[in-house]
Amino acid sequence: ASKIREGEPLRFSLASVRPLPDALLDRTRRAFAAACSQVRESHPAAAGLFTLSLHGSAAGGGDGREIADGLRSPALALGVDCALARGRLAERGPGLIVSDVDSTFIRGEVIDMLAQAAGSADLVADVTARAMAGKLDFAESLALRVATLEGLPTSALDDVAARVETTPGAEVLVRTAHAHGAGVGLVSGGFHEVVDVVAARLGVDRVLANRLEARGGRLTGRTSGPVVTRRAKAAALAEWAACDGVELAGTVAMGDGANDVAMMEAAGLSVAVCAKPVVLAAADAVIASPRLDALPALLGWDAAD
Structure with a gap:
């Protein structure tokens, strides 16, 4: 993280499905007060979540990563979701939120569901695990997995799209983002044929995904x-932010795998969601439980009805 400037707006937030321990609250308040002046406290409304959000102005300059780690470490040790937002994000939240899809915005991996229908589940699961851990080039791993789907009827795509479950809180996240004037986009190494259905169901604004080739009502394996x-x-x-007139510093990117790190590093706030170690190391914020409605709370937003 870059150096924090004196007077820069900062917001540090906690969210948990369990009551926040008094010791954690006290330690967080003291640490934030040591780093900031004009501290204000709020408790963003989020059904089933216990929250704390502290907002202030940096009392002096300092290393951004060092300050973030000092605030986050006690929360992460207890499995509590947390985020340190800076600048525009601390003041009014993002203008654009972009999320990975498989195992982030939805439960599970679409390719695994298709592989079950094609009888290649074990092979695909192994390749997926190695790709998400950064041990395989993504394009190569995608080709290996899609090749196992050759001959699968395209009707299987409709079946999978109907069975996909979004991560709890996804609908609240989209609704709350829109209520605050922010756009929502999905970027996926999965497939338009499924992701578009999910996006339409929840009112997501933009989608980028792969497309499966089909001939005669069956997948070609490419x-x-x-x-x-x-x-x-x-x-x-970057393209969607430019289209919306939002600076990259005013964007949020969420993901769980190695394929998401470049996007997360480009965003103003990077959020690791139930993520692999390589992603946790690159993230500004951590959501450890599968509750996407934690993100609005971490941004200081009340959940929209």
Whole structure:
């Protein structure tokens, strides 16, 4: 993280499905007060979550990562979701939120669900795990997995789209973002044929995903068009932000795997959601429980009805 400037707006927030321990609250308040002046406290409304949000102005300059780690470490040790937002994000929240899809915005991996229908689940699961851990090039791993779907009827895509479950709180996240004037986009190494259905159901504004090639009502085992790589995800964030007139410093990017890191590093606030270690190391904020409605609370927003 870059150096924090004296007077820079800061917001540090906690969210948990369990009551926040008094010792954690006291330690957080003291640490934030040591770093900031004009501290204000709020408790963003979020059904089923216990929250704390502290807002202030940096009392002096300092290393951003050092300050963030000092605030976050006690919370992370207890499994409490937390985020340190800076500048525009601390003042009024983001103008754009972009999320990975598989195992972030939805439960599970679409390719795994398709592989079950194709009888290639074990092979695909192994390749997926290695790709998410950063041990395989994503484009290569995608080609390996999609090849196992050759001959699968395209009707299987409709079946999977109907069965996909969004991560709890996803609908609240989209609704609350829109209530605060922020756009929501999904970027996925998965497939438009499924992600578009999920996006339409929840009112998501934009989608970038791969497309599966089909002939005669069956999948060919290949994708059609450019593959959504980590660079493509980062490029989509920048393009959508520019279209919406939002500076990158006013964006949030969420993900769980190695393929999301470039996008997360480009955003004003990077959020690791039930993430792999390589992603946790790159994140400004951590959501450890599968509750996406924690994000509005971490941004200081009350959940929209």
